Amino acid sequence: MPRNFLTTADWTREELEGLLAAAARLKKGEDASKPLAGKSVGLVFFNPSLRTRASMQVGVYELGGNAVVLEPGGTSWTLEHREGVVMDGDKTEHVKEFVRVLGRYTAAVGVRTFAALKDWKEERQDPVLAAFARYSDVPVINLESAMHHPCQALADMLTVREKLGGGRKRVLLTWAWHPKALPMAVPNSFALAAAQMGHDLTIAHPPGYELDEDLIREVNSRAFDAGATVNVTRDVEEAFDGQQVVYAKSWGSKEFYGSPQDDLEERAPYRGEWIVDAPKMARTDGAVFLHCLPVRRNCIVTDEVIDSPASVVIDEAENRLHVQKAVMAALLKG
Ligand code: CP
Numbered sequence: 001m002p003r004n005f006l007t008t009a010d011w012t013r014e015e016l017e018g019l020l021a022a023a024a025r026l027k028k029g030e031d032a033s034k035p036l037a038g039k040s041v042g043l044v045f046f047n048p049s050l051r052t053r054a055s056m057q058v059g060v061y062e063l064g065g066n067a068v069v070l071e072p073g074g075t076s077w078t079l080e081h082r083e084g085v086v087m088d089g090d091k092t093e094h095v096k097e098f099v100r101v102l103g104r105y106t107a108a109v110g111v112r113t114f115a116a117l118k119d120w121k122e123e124r125q126d127p128v129l130a131a132f133a134r135y136s137d138v139p140v141i142n143l144e145s146a147m148h149h150p151c152q153a154l155a156d157m158l159t160v161r162e163k164l165g166g167g168r169k170r171v172l173l174t175w176a177w178h179p180k181a182l183p184m185a186v187p188n189s190f191a192l193a194a195a196q197m198g199h200d201l202t203i204a205h206p207p208g209y210e211l212d213e214d215l216i217r218e219v220n221s222r223a224f225d226a227g228a229t230v231n232v233t234r235d236v237e238e239a240f241d242g243q244q245v246v247y248a249k250s251w252g253s254k255e256f257y258g259s260p261q262d263d264l265e266e267r268a269p270y271r272g273e274w275i276v277d278a279p280k281m282a283r284t285d286g287a288v289f290l291h292c293l294p295v296r297r298n299c300i301v302t303d304e305v306i307d308s309p310a311s312v313v314i315d316e317a318e319n320r321l322h323v324q325k326a327v328m329a330a331l332l333k334g
Contacts, residue, residue, distance in 0.1 A: 004133055004140045005327050007148040008193045009218060013226065016196060020158050022326035023319070035333045036065025039107040043069045043143070044076075046128070047114040051293060052143045052151070055321040056110055063325055068106060072098075081131040095131040103138040107332055115146035115183035120257035123147070124212055139331040141324075147212070149185040151327065152292050153193035155319035160199070160245055162319075163288045163312055168198050168228060170285070172243040174236065175205035176300040177271045181252030181263040186292050188215050190247055191230075195219045198226035204239035205232075206270050208253050236274050240283040247290045248276045248300050276301040281310060288312045 008016060025031045041060045045053060053069070060067040070076040079098055080091035087094065102109055113128035129145040142150055160169060171194050173187055187203075188211060194201045201223065203211070210216075216232075223230045233239050240246065256263035275298075281287060289301065289311045297303055305311060 003331070004136075004142075005150060005331065006129060006133060006140065006142045006145075008150045008153055008189065008196055009222070013196050013198075016154070016157070016193070019154060019323065019326045019330060020161060022329065023154070023158055023322040024162075026325050026329075027319070027322040033329070034064025035329045036060060036063035036107070038064070039332065040066040040068050040105060041328065042102045042106040042109040043067055044102075044109060044111040044132075045069065045071050045143075046073075046112055049112060049143075051317050051320050052112060055317075055324055056143065059321050059325040059328060062321075063328060065107070068102075070102075081128045095128070096135050099132050099136045099140075103136055106138060108139045108141060108328060109136055110141040110143045111145075112143035113145045115185065117181060117183065117252060117260070118258045120254050123257075124214075141327060141331070144185050146183060147185055147188055147215070148192075149189045149292070150193070151320060151324050152186055153189035154323040154327070155316055156190055156247065156290060156292075157193050157197050158319045158323055159290060159312055159316040160288075162315070164244055168200060169244045170202075170242055171199040171245040171247065172202045172204060172239055172284075172287070173247045173249065174203075174239060174276065175209050175274055176248045176250045176276060177267060177274045178250030178296060178299055179264070181256070181260050182250050184211060184251045187211060187249045187251050190249070191215070191219045192222065195223035195228060195230060196226060198223075198228045199245075200229045200231075202231045202233060202239055202243065204236055205234065206236075206267070206274060207234055208255055208266055209251065210254070211251075212254070237280065237283070240280045240287075243284040243287045245290065246276060246281065246284060246287045248295075249292065250300060271299075275299065276305050278302065278304050278308075281305055281308075286310075290316050293317055
């Protein structure tokens with residue numbers, strides 16, 4: 001097993017299948033082992049969270065361990081991640097010391113770095129997460145970085161499997177209008193995991209909202225390896241035809257990264273059109289509706305759809321707990 005869980009791309013399909021099977025056993029109560037007994041896990045949050053934070057804290061507890069939650073700039077010192085800088089600004093501690101000290105107390109470190117949404121060229125390299133991984137002596141779990149949210153993607157894959165059974169499914173990832181530019185981590189990781197698991201993936205977005213080229217290349221390559229297909233479209237109606245899974249998410253434009261007002265103007269024409277509503281869901285093959293949450297109702301998805309039996313967003317959020325327990329157990333059992 002790899003030492004870290006930074007992106008599903010670092011794990012083989014067989015390993016991901018193993019994690020999903022372990023998560024399903026944990027969910028059913030068939031595995032009550034305590035691989036974290038006597039151990040602590042550091043959870044570092046650079047931004048707010050409900051699901052990730054609560055499910056990691058509960059997951060650590062249920063595996064017999066103790067969670068140490070830190071918020072740089074809040075409950076711990078502000079953190080620098082760049083190499084060789086003169087730290088005479090507002091950053092008090094370097095990740096280099098922070099993560100090695102934390103590793104002396106804990107068996108693993110989970111970190112949510114999120115995206116600053118300032119500089120696309122820099123953030124697509126995931127510099128903060130990379131610094132944690134580079135210097136940590138204990139496994140690092142990505143709890144959402146600028147580019148990836150692998151725990152969310154694993155929960156998404158478990159939810160699809162639970163609702164529709166195993167095997168290849170027709171899966172739509174659709175951009176949706178939202179009143180501000182958001183990071184690309186969730187769509188990136190969903191597309192990657194869906195391709196790795198051999199689902200036929202359609203990605204729908206308006207012009208100007210293309211995902212990262214290298215990421216799409218990787219998605220295509222993983223889909224090819226798994227015998228699956230990837231289709232990218234700008235047609236928000238046709239994209240729904242015959243789908244079994246509809247995954248809605250908004251993300252910002254690379255072109256206007258760091259210029260939120262310009263992005264808002266760019267996306268203004270798509271309000272009301274790029275929303276998941278009942279007429280679009282009626283074009284699917286009885287699809288289930290997924291969203292990572294939090295979701296802005298009647299912007300991303302109508303009340304009618306998210307409150308319908310097709311919506312599995314609460315089960316999807318619950319599955320964060322089970323998959324993260326499986327990831328921690330896999331990383332720490334050995
Ligand atoms: N889906 C997700 O990561 O939710 P939080 O931001 O609340 O953790």
